[in-house]
Amino acid sequence: GAGVSQSPRYKVAKRGQDVALRCDPISGHVSLFWYQQALGQGPEFLTYFQNEAQLDKSGLPSDRFFAERPEGSVSTLKIQRTQQEDSAVYLCASSWPEGVNTGELFFGEGSRLTVL
Amino acid sequence: AQKVTQAQTEISVVEKEDVTLDCVYETRDTTYYLFWYKQPPSGELVFLIRRNSFDEQNEISGRYSWNFQKSTSSFNFTITASQVVDSAVYFCALSEDSNYQLIWGAGTKLIIKP
Numbered sequence: 001g002a003g004v005s006q007s008p009r010y011k012v013a014k015r016g017q018d019v020a021l022r023c024d025p026i027s028g029h030v031s032l033f034w035y036q037q038a039l040g041q042g043p044e045f046l047t048y049f050q051n052e053a054q055l056d057k058s059g060l061p062s063d064r065f066f067a068e069r070p071e072g073s074v075s076t077l078k079i080q081r082t083q084q085e086d087s088a089v090y091l092c093a094s095s096w097p098e099g100v101n102t103g104e105l106f107f108g109e110g111s112r113l114t115v116l
Numbered sequence: 117a118q119k120v121t122q123a124q125t126e127i128s129v130v131e132k133e134d135v136t137l138d139c140v141y142e143t144r145d146t147t148y149y150l151f152w153y154k155q156p157p158s159g160e161l162v163f164l165i166r167r168n169s170f171d172e173q174n175e176i177s178g179r180y181s182w183n184f185q186k187s188t189s190s191f192n193f194t195i196t197a198s199q200v201v202d203s204a205v206y207f208c209a210l211s212e213d214s215n216y217q218l219i220w221g222a223g224t225k226l227i228i229k230p
Contacts, residue, residue, distance in 0.1 A: 003160070004160075014184070033216075040121075040222070040223075041222055042207050042209070042220025042221050042222050042223055043161070043218075043220050044220070045217045045218065046214060046215075056216075056217075059217075063164065069188065080155045093161070103194075105161070105163065105164065105218075106163075107160045107161040107162070108160060109158055109159040109160045110159045110160070113185075
């Protein structure tokens with residue numbers, strides 16, 4: 001596609017429910033990032049993939065959060081047993097290899113998760 | 117520790133006015149990168165500019181200009197002759213040398229009234 005695509009755009013989950021958020025990066029982009037953005041705040045880094053390898057998951061807030069990118073393209077962020085504090089917009093970004101160092105990331109529109 | 121501060125939570129101006137968005141950063145590294153991103157109501161963050169710590173030359177791109185001053189650890193963003201389409205949340209961000217993680221400010225919501 002022309003840009004980074006994320007789905008669903010909006011997700012309402014009951015506390016304790018598992019959710020899966022999908023990211024389709026720009027074709028050919030080897031680097032993929034997940035960020036979490038709370039209301040009125042800047043994004044916070046969650047995890048980074050280069051192709052299918054998850055090189056950094058230091059930002060994942062707990063072991064309830066899991067991300068994968070099995071074929072080096074589409075990525076899924078899974079949150080198990082959701083809690084109210086998980087409510088946020090989850091942003092996916094992709095870039096060419098050089099974009100990792102230049103910081104020129106291409107973002108999707110995000111998936112807004114609301115946990116009731 | 118790295119930190120980015122955008123003290124202006126919200127700015128509202130009338131169209132055609134000039135407006136400056138402030139960004140102050142903290143880092144112990146001598147090599148680092150500063151960024152501005154725009155987040156319109158649709159939600160996707162749009163890259164505007166990257167500046168490395170060794171290049172203090174100011175940059176102008178159309179109605180946008182950036183003033184980088186290491187002496188005050190600031191990287192301010194000015195929009196000249198603002199337009200309604202400039203309305204968005206603007207984020208300043210920092211990354212340290214060889215670190216792909218961006219550290220973001222809290223953002224400044226810019227409202228341009230017609």
